[in-house]
Amino acid sequence: MRVRFPPPQLDLARAHALGVALPLASIALSLALRPLVVDVPFALFVPAVVFATYLGGLGPGLVALGLSAALCTYALIPPYGAFGPSFAEVGAAGIFLVVGGALCWVASELREGYLERHTAREAAHRELQEWFRTLLETIPQMVWTSDGSGRAEFQNSQIRDYTGKSDAELAGGRWRRLLHRDDRRSTVALWRRMRERGTGGEGTLRLLGRDGRYRWFLVRAVHVRAVDGRLRQWIGTLTDINAQKESEDAKAEAVRARDVFLSVASHELKTPVAAALLQIQKAHRMLRRTEAAADLPGIAQRVAASAASVERLGVLVGTLLDVSRIATGKLTLERRRFDLTESVTSVAARHAEAADRAGCAIEVDVAPGVTALGDRLRIEQVITNLLSNAVKYGAGRPIALGLARRNDVALLTVADRGIGIAPEDQARIFQPFERAVSAHHYGGLGLGLWIAREIIEAGGGAIRVKSHPREGSTFCVELPLARGSSDPGPREATPPADGA
Numbered sequence: 001m002r003v004r005f006p007p008p009q010l011d012l013a014r015a016h017a018l019g020v021a022l023p024l025a026s027i028a029l030s031l032a033l034r035p036l037v038v039d040v041p042f043a044l045f046v047p048a049v050v051f052a053t054y055l056g057g058l059g060p061g062l063v064a065l066g067l068s069a070a071l072c073t074y075a076l077i078p079p080y081g082a083f084g085p086s087f088a089e090v091g092a093a094g095i096f097l098v099v100g101g102a103l104c105w106v107a108s109e110l111r112e113g114y115l116e117r118h119t120a121r122e123a124a125h126r127e128l129q130e131w132f133r134t135l136l137e138t139i140p141q142m143v144w145t146s147d148g149s150g151r152a153e154f155q156n157s158q159i160r161d162y163t164g165k166s167d168a169e170l171a172g173g174r175w176r177r178l179l180h181r182d183d184r185r186s187t188v189a190l191w192r193r194m195r196e197r198g199t200g201g202e203g204t205l206r207l208l209g210r211d212g213r214y215r216w217f218l219v220r221a222v223h224v225r226a227v228d229g230r231l232r233q234w235i236g237t238l239t240d241i242n243a244q245k246e247s248e249d250a251k252a253e254a255v256r257a258r259d260v261f262l263s264v265a266s267h268e269l270k271t272p273v274a275a276a277l278l279q280i281q282k283a284h285r286m287l288r289r290t291e292a293a294a295d296l297p298g299i300a301q302r303v304a305a306s307a308a309s310v311e312r313l314g315v316l317v318g319t320l321l322d323v324s325r326i327a328t329g330k331l332t333l334e335r336r337r338f339d340l341t342e343s344v345t346s347v348a349a350r351h352a353e354a355a356d357r358a359g360c361a362i363e364v365d366v367a368p369g370v371t372a373l374g375d376r377l378r379i380e381q382v383i384t385n386l387l388s389n390a391v392k393y394g395a396g397r398p399i400a401l402g403l404a405r406r407n408d409v410a411l412l413t414v415a416d417r418g419i420g421i422a423p424e425d426q427a428r429i430f431q432p433f434e435r436a437v438s439a440h441h442y443g444g445l446g447l448g449l450w451i452a453r454e455i456i457e458a459g460g461g462a463i464r465v466k467s468h469p470r471e472g473s474t475f476c477v478e479l480p481l482a483r484g485s486s487d488p489g490p491r492e493a494t495p496p497a498d499g500a
Ligand code: ADP
Pocket: 389, 390, 393, 394, 416, 418, 419, 420, 421, 429, 434, 435, 436, 437, 443, 444, 445, 446, 447, 448, 449, 450, 472, 473
């Protein structure tokens, strides 16, 4: 056990009074106990001198020492009631003064040492407090503390500056009046929960400023426990997140407006585009049948070009419509068995001519009789998209289109030997509007792969890419096989080459 006996810091008069009072008390006690102290007359004066020094300092200690020597020689050493001078008196007084003086010095050293340590500790504590206070006044956050019972203890000046209220005006729960009425219930509930459980907490709220306007704040509080586990206080901060909230609201509003626009615009565009395409294609067919007139080839060429443009427009509108469906959660997919081998082969045949024109022969290597489960038209849309990308980004080089069974899935691969994709871009190109090429060199909206991923994943499949810049890219699509999909042979998918 550690006993602490800190010396008090008495003023000069009191300290000296103590230096007088203690010897007087000692002589009174010695006279009362005379038979006991007759052989050791200074016995009760030694503690008086030590205590007077330790409690009052060296000055009062010496006063006590001198007074003790005088009182003791006068009253307790023969001849009693007079100063001798006898040999006994002088000898005893001399020894007492020497021993007492030494004890005075030791007690005074002890006292000074303790006081020095105490003063240094207090100075360090004050410095730390000052440092914290300056820090709390410098940071932009509002800071408050409450004691273990929830009573407000401290609020930095930022709180007073923002609210225009004094500490007293916010005390006793009156801060609740500054909360926005829509946030009052949740904030009070949060505070109640924290108090009941004795824990910290976090939330957002709107607080009324001195300008009469509300701003959003993130409130965060932590609890502090004493060494014995008792809840000592809460320290809380309020961080202004108004700008962030406003920009989030604006962003959400913009996204909503964009989705509505996309949905309306694509629906409005789709019908006339489809009708125009139909008419132009029909006219083109009619013109091709009429071979007599001499100027007909020229007209036919123009109509063919217009048909191609309208077709591109149709694809664009279809893309917009898909984006709007995905954004509004209205992308619905069929889930039926269909012949994936047949789909892959026919999409490849449809694109063969355009691919040839771009110098990309499509090398088809598909396993027969692969039956998948999903939305045939949507899967064909994905294959078309991957083939178009392979032609666009791998022009002049052959494209390998593969289909095989692998474990329990159908594995479709589209590999080109084009520009490839840098590793850091390979994940983000599946996100909306993300592109890894410059718009100067390659046209596009950056939506195709996102739509493809949405379609594939919604159907229970997966899509990924393996690529090296300038060596080409391989897009791998895994699709669920239909139950009982016939397996005509031992053929297994060769894992797609890493790269082209
Ligand atoms: P778009 O082609 O219209 O930009 P996509 O969503 O189809 O949009 O593709 C996103 C991006 O992925 C492209 O801009 C391109 O940078 C990259 N990319 C897609 N396919 C390939 C490919 N076969 N080779 C190289 N890069 C590709």
